[in-house]
Amino acid sequence: RPRVLSGIQPTADSFHLGNYLGAVRQWVGMQETHDAFYFIADLHALSVNPSPAELRRRTRVSAAQLFGAGIDPERSTLFVQSHIRQHSELAWILICNTGMGEAARMTQFKDKAAKSGEASAGVGLFTYPILQAADILMYQADQVPVGGDQKQHLELTRDLAQRFNNRYGETFTVPDPYILKEVEKIGDLQEPQAKMSKSSSSPQGILEVLDDPAPLRKKVMRAVTDTGSEVLADPENKPGVTNLLRVLSVLTGTPIPELETRYEGQGYGAFKKDVAEAVADTFTPIRERTEKLMSDETELDRLLAVGARRAEAIAVETMAKVRDHIGLLPKG
Numbered sequence: 293r294p295r296v297l298s299g300i301q302p303t304a305d306s307f308h309l310g311n312y313l314g315a316v317r318q319w320v321g322m323q324e325t326h327d328a329f330y331f332i333a334d335l336h337a338l339s340v341n342p343s344p345a346e347l348r349r350r351t352r353v354s355a356a357q358l359f360g361a362g363i364d365p366e367r368s369t370l371f372v373q374s375h376i377r378q379h380s381e382l383a384w385i386l387i388c389n390t391g392m393g394e395a396a397r398m399t400q401f402k403d404k405a406a407k408s409g410e411a412s413a414g415v416g417l418f419t420y421p422i423l424q425a426a427d428i429l430m431y432q433a434d435q436v437p438v439g440g441d442q443k444q445h446l447e448l449t450r451d452l453a454q455r456f457n458n459r460y461g462e463t464f465t466v467p468d469p470y471i472l473k474e475v476e477k478i479g480d481l482q483e484p485q486a487k488m489s490k491s492s493s494s495p496q497g498i499l500e501v502l503d504d505p506a507p508l509r510k511k512v513m514r515a516v517t518d519t520g521s522e523v524l525a526d527p528e529n530k531p532g533v534t535n536l537l538r539v540l541s542v543l544t545g546t547p548i549p550e551l552e553t554r555y556e557g558q559g560y561g562a563f564k565k566d567v568a569e570a571v572a573d574t575f576t577p578i579r580e581r582t583e584k585l586m587s588d589e590t591e592l593d594r595l596l597a598v599g600a601r602r603a604e605a606i607a608v609e610t611m612a613k614v615r616d617h618i619g620l621l622p623k624g
C-alpha cells in the first residue's frame with residue numbers, strides 16, 4: 293500500500309469548509325487505500341505565537357474534529373507533531389541543506405509576512421516550509437493530500453528530498469502532491485477570489501465545521517453572489533456562484549452541469565438554500581462526534597498516544613538512516 297501523510301494546524305477553534313473539502317475529506321477516503329499518517333501540526337502553529345492555553349485547547353479540538361470527521365484510529369495513525377521530537381531534528385538538518393534564495397521564494401511566507409512587515413515576521417514563519425518538508429520526508433510518504441495553496445511547499449519538499457538523496461545517498465522517498473482540482477481552493481464567502489482561511493477570512497466569509505446549522509445557513513444565504521441571476525459555473529465572471537457550485541457538487545456528488553440545469557430560471561435563492569443544507573448536513577454529525585470526544589479528554593489523549601507510538605517507530609528508523617548518511621557519530 294502506498295503511504296499517505298498530511299497535517300493540519302491547530303490555529304483556530306474549528307476547521308473550516310476549505311480545510312475539510314481541500315484536505316480532510318480526502319484523508320478520510322484515503323485510509324481505505326493507503327497506509328495513512330495524519331498529524332496535528334502544533335509545532336507549525338508555534339510560528340504565530342499562540343497562548344499556551346489556546347494551543348493546548350486547539351490541539352485537542354483539532355484531533356477530536358479529525359476523529360469526528362471519520363479518521364479511524366484503527367486504520368490510520370493520527371498523532372500530534374510535537375510528540376515526535378525527530379521532526380525538529382530533521383528540520384534543522386534540512387535547513388542546512390536549503391538555499392536562502394529558494395526559501396525566500398515561498399509565496400505563503402511573503403503573504404503572511406506582508407501583514408506585519410517582513411523585518412518583524414518570525415523566523416519560524418520563514419522556515420515553516422522546511423519543517424513541513426521534514427514532516428513529510430520523515431514518514432517516507434508517497435502522496436500528500438493538500439489544498440492548492442500547498443503546491444509550492446510540496447515542490448520545495450521534492451527538491452530537498454532529491455538534493456539530499458544525491459548528496460548523501462538514497463534516503464528519502466520523493467513524495468507527490470495529491471490535489472483535487474475542483475476543491476483545491478474553496479473561496480471566502482465574502483471575497484470568493486480569496487481562499488477561505490482561518491487567519492485572514494472574516495467571520496462572515498468562513499464556514500466553520502463546529503458552527504451550528506443556523507449561522508451556517510445564514511452565512512451561505514448572505515454569501516456574495518454575482519450580478520445576473522443564472523446559476524452557472526464561470527470562474528472569471530461569477531466567482532461567488534462558481535465557488536458555491538463546487539461546494540454543492542462535491543458534497544452531493546452531483547456534476548456541476550447537472551446542477552446548472554436543475555436551478556435554471558430559479559434565481560439564487562433556492563440554490564443557496566440547498567448549499568446551506570448540504571453544508572449543515574455534512575457538518576452536524578462531525579460537530580456532534582467532536583463534542584462527544586471532547587467530553588472525555590483522557591480517552592482522546594490515549595488515542596493520540598497510540599498514534600504517537602506508531603509514528604515514532606518510523607521516525608526512529610528514518611533518523612537512524614539520516615544520521616548515518618550525513619556522518620553524525622552514533623552515541624556509542
Ligand code: AQP
Pocket residue numbers: 299300301302303309310311312313314315437438439440441442475476477478479487488489490491492
Ligand atoms: N480555502 C481552502 N481551500 C482548499 N484547501 C484549503 N486548505 C486550507 N484552506 C483551504 C487546506 O487545508 C489543509 C490544512 O491547512 P493548514 O492548517 O495547514 O493551514 P493553511 O493552509 O494555512 O489554511 P488556513 O485555513 O488559511 O490556515 P491559517 O490561516 O492558519 O494559515 C491544507 O492542506 C490546506 O491546503
